[in-house]
Amino acid sequence: MKVFVTGAGALLGQGIIKSLCLAETKYTIIAADPNPHAVGLYWADKAYLIPMADSEEYLERIWSILKAEKPEVILIGTDVELLIFAENKDFIENNTGSHVIVSPPQVIRIADDKWLTYKFLKENGFPYPQSVLADEADRLVQSCGFPLIVKPRRGARSAGVRTVRNEHELREALQATSEPIIQECVADAHHEYTSGVLTLGTEIRSVVTMRRDLRDGNTYRAYVLPGFEANDMLAEIAKRLRGFGPLNLQFRMDDGQPKVFEINARFSGTTPLRAYAGFNEVDFMIRYVVKGERIPPPKLSPKILLRYLDEIIIEPGSYEHLVYKKQGENLSFTKPGHHLSRGNNDDERI
Numbered sequence: 001m002k003v004f005v006t007g008a009g010a011l012l013g014q015g016i017i018k019s020l021c022l023a024e025t026k027y028t029i030i031a032a033d034p035n036p037h038a039v040g041l042y043w044a045d046k047a048y049l050i051p052m053a054d055s056e057e058y059l060e061r062i063w064s065i066l067k068a069e070k071p072e073v074i075l076i077g078t079d080v081e082l083l084i085f086a087e088n089k090d091f092i093e094n095n096t097g098s099h100v101i102v103s104p105p106q107v108i109r110i111a112d113d114k115w116l117t118y119k120f121l122k123e124n125g126f127p128y129p130q131s132v133l134a135d136e137a138d139r140l141v142q143s144c145g146f147p148l149i150v151k152p153r154r155g156a157r158s159a160g161v162r163t164v165r166n167e168h169e170l171r172e173a174l175q176a177t178s179e180p181i182i183q184e185c186v187a188d189a190h191h192e193y194t195s196g197v198l199t200l201g202t203e204i205r206s207v208v209t210m211r212r213d214l215r216d217g218n219t220y221r222a223y224v225l226p227g228f229e230a231n232d233m234l235a236e237i238a239k240r241l242r243g244f245g246p247l248n249l250q251f252r253m254d255d256g257q258p259k260v261f262e263i264n265a266r267f268s269g270t271t272p273l274r275a276y277a278g279f280n281e282v283d284f285m286i287r288y289v290v291k292g293e294r295i296p297p298p299k300l301s302p303k304i305l306l307r308y309l310d311e312i313i314i315e316p317g318s319y320e321h322l323v324y325k326k327q328g329e330n331l332s333f334t335k336p337g338h339h340l341s342r343g344n345n346d347d348e349r350i
Contacts, residue, residue, distance in 0.1 A: 001025060001026070001027055001028065001072050001290065002027070002028040002030060002069060002070070002071040003020060003028070003029055003030065003071055003072065003073045003075060003286065004032070004065065004066070004069060004071035004073070004074045005029060005031050005032070005040070005077055006031075006032050006050070006074075006075070006076050006077045006081055007033060007040075007076065007077025007078035007081065008031040008032060008033040008038045008039070008041045008043075008044065008047070009034075009037070009039065009040060010033075010040075010077050011218060011269045012079075012267060012268065012269055012271075013077020013078060014039060014040045014043075015267065015268070015269055015270070015271045015272045016077055016271060017031060017040050017043050018272040018275070019271055019275045019280055019281070019282035019283065020282060020283070021043070022272065022275045022280060022283075023275075023280050023282070024283070025283055025286070025287065027286075028045050028046075029044040029046075030044060030045065030046045030047075030069050030071055031043070031044035031047050032047070032048040032062075032065065033047075033049070033050065034049065034051060034052050036319060036322045039312050041322065042318065043312075047322060048061075048065050050062065050065070053084060059084070059088070066092065066096050066098060067096070070096070070098070071098050072097075072286075073101060073286050073289065073290060074092070074098050074099065074100045075101055075267070075282070076100075076102055076266060079112065079264075082102060082108045082112075082266055083105060083108045083109070083112070085100050085102045086102045086103060086105045086107075086108050087105050088100075089102055099289040099290060101244070101245040101246070101286070102266075103245060103247070103265040103266075104242070107241055107243045107244075108265050110241065111247075111263040111265035111266075114131075114152075114153050114154070114155075114181050114183075114261070114262065115131070115133065115181050117261075117262065117263050118131040118181070118183075120241070121237070121260060124237075124240050126233070126236070126237050126260070127233075127258060127259045128259055128260065128261075129149075129183045129261050130143065130144055130184040131181055131183045131184075132182050133180070133181060133182075134182070137170060137174065137182050140182055140183075140184065141167070141170070144184040144185075146164065146165050146166060147165045148170065148182055148183065148184065148185055149161065149162070149163055149182070149183045149185050149261075150162045150164055150173035150174060150177055150180050150181075150182050151177070151181060151183070152178055152179055152180060152181070153179045153180070153181050160177055162176075162177070163185065170182075183261060186252040186254045186259045187252040187253060187254050187259075188252075189213070191211075191252045191253045191254070192211070192212055192252050193209055193210065193211050193212065193225075193230075193252070193258070194209070194210055194212050194219060194222070194248065194249070194250050194268065194270050195208065195209040195210075195228075195231070195234050195248070195249045196208045196246065196248055196268060196270065196271060196274050196279075196281055197234065197238040197246070197247040197248070197249065198245065198246060198247075198281055198284065198285060198295055199238045199239070199242075199243045199244065199245070200244060200288075201242050201244065202239050202242060203239075204235040204238055204239055206279065206281065206298050207228075207234050207235050207238075208224075208274050209225050209228035209231060209234070210222040210223055210224050210270065210273065210274075210277075210305075211223040211225060212270070218269055219269060219270050219273070220306070220307045220308075221304065221305070221306055222270060222273045222305045223302070223303075223304055224277045224300055224302055224304075224305070225302070226298075226300040226301060226302060229256070230251075233257070233258055234249055234258060234260075237249065237260065241263070243265055245266075245285055246265075246266055246267045246268070246271070246281060246285065247263065247264070247265055247266075248263070248264035248266065248267070248268035250262040250263075267281065267282060272348065273307075273348060276303075276305055276348055276350055277300055277303050277305065278299060278300050278301070279299075279300060303350050304350070305348055305350055306348065
């Protein structure tokens with residue numbers, strides 16, 4: 001089965017490729033990224049260079065790849081591409097036969113904007129961290145006190161997130177942050193969790209929750225929690241959101257309730273960790289949309305998953321072939337070696 005994965009240079013795109021390699025299903029992986037140094041390009045069976053998502057040439061390039069490769073499934077590996085594919089999903093599917101695994105545009109917009117995320121949670125009666133925009137920062141200080149969290153309304157992987165402990169730090173953070181949202185600081189880092197949910201509109205097929213330790217905004221240790229106490233409420237949040245495919249909910253537990261501070265309407269950087277834990281959400285979702293196979297309930301046992309840096313060797317011929325093709329020529333190449341082995345990987349350990 002042929003799968004097209006964008007964002008081969010992003011942690012998300014690389015996690016999708018890892019999950020495909022870990023699957024029992026044999027996949028032919030077509031990867032794309034704007035940067036020839038993107039490691040995921042060299043894990044794939046075939047690779048393409050593409051323009052940045054905000055380029056006028058982006059959709060034309062994607063369309064040419066889809067016509068040439070005819071993948072059964074398209075998986076999106078960066079946040080900035082989600083809305084593009086969501087808005088063009090029907091056209092792509094109707095004209096290529098490829099399945100685009102992406103949520104509806106309104107779901108992408110809610111997840112992409114932390115203020116809209118807060119409003120969604122509040123309006124639907126779910127737990128949430130108290131949140132305000134910049135002009136009401138003083139009100140949040142009076143009701144919650146310090147510390148507070150200042151972050152951009154739009155962003156991922158904790159980019160631009162600041163913990164402020166007094167008025168001076170708050171004013172500095174507000175000046176330094178574009179479109180800031182200010183939130184109460186819920187619990188502590190030892191009570192932070194990430195959940196991967198597979199959803200088919202109002203049908204929730206799986207919830208897999210892990211406690212996590214962060215480094216530079218990314219999970220570097222994860223603890224699998226079978227039957228986690230808040231899974232039912234997390235499923236209700238996903239059901240109310242009405243997404244399609246993967247959702248990622250990030251939260252901290254506070255007085256026994258999950259206060260969600262971020263929703264990602266996509267697979268996540270912890271997707272391959274869930275695959276290692278025994279639930280390969282990428283594989284199951286593909287088999288559902290292509291073959292109509294039932295998504296099984298997760299069967300998990302407690303595990304600790306550790307991440308660490310690894311290296312990949314790129315032969316000069318592979319790099320030059322990818323980079324120095326003329327504009328307008330087919331920029332694909334068949335990768336000569338260094339495949340990420342199926343069923344094994346070197347940068348996570350259980």
